[in-house]
Amino acid sequence: MERFTLGFVISSLEEAGSIILGIVLVVVLLQVIAYVVLHHGLKARLALPLTLLVPAAVGLAVLTGYPLLYNVWLAFTNMSLQHISPHVDPDFGVGQFIANIRRVFTRPVLHSEHFFPVFGRTVAYTALQVTFHVSIGLFLAMCLNRRMKLRGIYRTLILIPWAIPQIVAVLTWRTEFHFQYGFVNILLRNFGHSGFFWLSDRMTNWIAFNLVNIWLGVPFMSVILLGGLQSIDPNYYEAAEIDGATWRQRFRNITLPMIRPVLTPAAILGWIWTFNMFNVPYFINARNFESSDILVTALFRAAFEYNRYGFAAAFSIVVFVILLIFTVFYVKISGLELTKKASQKMK
């Protein structure tokens, strides 16, 4: 049992401090070298901006670019735990890659679950979640978007699920889905129902994690959409009301088109975050049911519970490409412009 002592604090401060100092020194050194080379050596016109970009570029290259390339390399190997210690080079080759990809689609990705059921569940779950987040979020935002008493308090309280650290929220829900002592079932018993096996039944476990994810996702969406609603000029509604438009017409012809600039990016972000959500499906799934896994958690299990790194790398590429295709498709049909225009030109 470790103790929280002054000695411990000092030693960890020393370690962290020397790391920060080291990183800062490396960054400054990199920038000086880059500037000298670009400005004095190459006489480059863009010496300054390129120098400013160097730390981010190097950091991303080392910690995003290199791991990504390494991941691709891994997909071409049969790397597994036995190749890490003792260090033995795994087999490498296009044949391995093809075998890995084939394994993703034809063999179980986990113990017995195949790729396509997991994929179908992931898409269903993501679509369901985004629909709920947006519709409930928009409903609550419209309730809040008026002059009323207690509005600030409602807004703050509704945001609580977003503000609680996610691990705490998810582990709490997992505990509260306990059959006998969790409040969900206690509540159901008060209404005369005997309660569900939230953690030990496959179907209800799936429902349980969907409920938690709705609870987690709606607050953020509703506050974003509230911001969008507040930017609508109330004169539009007044004019429509004078013209005798029903609330349904006002909603369809004023509210929806006016909040589209907020709704579209929020929905796309929500789609990506939901698709990549790890904590909720992983932790609510206390019995490790493969039937409650979505692609991202299946990926984690394939890598760190089955230790098939080469296979997991190929699997992760497949997952990433799927998400990329979905997102590009979504961005295209929603007509969102990602980069408006080039920034102001400098002489």
Add this chain to the structure above:
Amino acid sequence: MSSSHQVISHGSPLSPPTRRELIARHGFFNWFFRTARGDAPYQRVLIHLVLIAACVITVYPLTRILSVSLRPGDALLSTTMEVIPENATFAAYYNVIVQREFLIWIWNSIIVALSGSFIGVAIAATGAYAFSRWDFPLKVPALIFLLCTQMIPAPMMVVPIYIIAANLGILNSWIGIIVAYSVQSTPFSIWILKGYYDTVPYELEQQAMVDGSSHLGAFYRIILPLSTPALAIAFLFNFTQAWNDWVLARVMLTNDLYYTWPLGVNRLQGQFTTLWSEFYAASFMISIPVLALFLASSRFLISGLTLGSVKD
């Protein structure tokens, strides 16, 4: 939302009629259901009810955390629903702080998250400035690449980072995880900061440069101070990512001395037949400061997160 469009005629333009006068004039029923300048009273009641229900759903788990954490040892597994249990006690808090490594976990999390986000924001602040003020080859592809990195599922990065770190022998140390945390939010920070810098007129720097400042000097003395809100958002975002991370920490840190709180709380919860109150006490202590910080800065934070994408 109103379906009726009667407008109440005001008695005098200077003082609008009070609620009592309106009820007297129209009768309670008509007043409650038919008057519709803005929302009719019954709609307001409905809306308040809906919002109260929503608040109960969002708040209840938090009160539940508090109430279970206060339970005395012999009532851990009771099925009562009271918020403040009988014989409430802080024993679980005492146990978690004194007998478990709770303080170590919190301390480790603070160190890792602070150093990671400090480095991350520093790197992003200069990089975003270059993106905002200059055009250079491959700029748009680079921005799109940054956006695409946000779509990478966490486990996809964790596999190669784990193997690389294992081969470098930096699994149980601060260096690996701090560097990883500092870079993981850089793309998002660059987008936020670029969006914000774009709203700062370029004339400000030109003015400073006319007055004899160097370009870099203008950036540090004018643009950075002006961008404090965006820097704060980026810092907070970096901090939360690192503070709440479980996946990377789980893979990189196995030594108890390096445990961050998500790993520690997960372990407390794992032994859950006996430790409910301790797990909840730890959760409550972790949640309250974060909750206060987030709710206080929410307006600012949420508008900031969508700034880059929404702003023209």
